[in-house]
Amino acid sequence: xxxxxxxxxxxxxxxxxxxxxxxxxxxxxxxxxxxxxxxxxxxxxxxxxxxxxxxxxxxxxxxxxxxxxxxxxxxxxxxxxxxxxxxxxxxxxxxxxxxxxxxxxxxxxxxxxxxxxxxxxxxxxxxxxxxxxxxxxxxxxxxxxxxxxxxxxxxxxxxxxxxxxxxxxxxx
DNA sequence: GACAGATGAAGGA
DNA sequence: TCCTTCATCTGTC
Numbered sequence: 001x002x003x004x005x006x007x008x009x010x011x012x013x014x015x016x017x018x019x020x021x022x023x024x025x026x027x028x029x030x031x032x033x034x035x036x037x038x039x040x041x042x043x044x045x046x047x048x049x050x051x052x053x054x055x056x057x058x059x060x061x062x063x064x065x066x067x068x069x070x071x072x073x074x075x076x077x078x079x080x081x082x083x084x085x086x087x088x089x090x091x092x093x094x095x096x097x098x099x100x101x102x103x104x105x106x107x108x109x110x111x112x113x114x115x116x117x118x119x120x121x122x123x124x125x126x127x128x129x130x131x132x133x134x135x136x137x138x139x140x141x142x143x144x145x146x147x148x149x150x151x152x153x154x155x156x157x158x159x160x161x162x163x164x165x166x167x168x169x170x171x172x
Numbered sequence: 173g174a175c176a177g178a179t180g181a182a183g184g185a
Numbered sequence: 186t187c188c189t190t191c192a193t194c195t196g197t198c
Contacts, residue, residue: 087195087196089194089195089196090195090196107179107180108178108179108180109179109180112179112194117194117195119180119192119193119194120193120194120195121179121180121193121194122176122177122178122179122180122193122194122195123177123179123193123194123195123196124178124179124194124195125177125178125179126176126177126178126194126195126196126197127178127195127196128178129177129178130196139178142178144178144179144180145179145180145181146180149178150178150179151177151178152178153178156178159178
């Protein structure tokens with residue numbers, strides 16, 4: 001069970017993302033349009049147990065990395081990510097995603113091969129959809145076979161936008 | 173234990 | 186080509 005998370009906004013040209021930090025690192029990242037929904041679901045209070053200086057340092061890294069990726073550049077440094085509460089399978093999928101460099105894409109099938117389960121393509125899709133840290137964990141760089149868009153948790157519009165900025169061309 | 177899903181491949185029209 | 190169907194694997198309820 002996760003402890004209370006600290007929420008900090010990340011202002012970008014595309015809107016205000018909402019980063020959630022635990023004592024171990026960045027735990028979640030919300031899309032700008034989801035901010036209201038999250039807020040409506042109940043504002044979390046700051047957890048005094050989490051060292052604020054450390055969070056602020058992570059937040060700087062997060063904001064810098066997010067802006068880099070949103071402008072189509074490679075994020076040089078990421079804050080520690082807190083994947084507590086997720087399964088080993090999901091973590092292995094997300095690790096594979098982070099190996100995809102900016103401007104490149106892979107298919108769900110290729111990710112499945114990369115984690116040693118070539119047939120688990122549908123499960124990879126599920127893990128991508130469960131990704132709590134979009135953009136920084138580049139699930140938008142995963143396309144279906146034949147370079148088709150597939151789906152995206154933040155909406156296909158975001159996926160399309162991010163890929164365009166990275167200079168990725170695709171069919172469909 | 174059953175069901176659903178951000179897939180992929182194969183077969184038919 | 187495009188559409189439909191089925192196989193496959195994992196997560197969630």
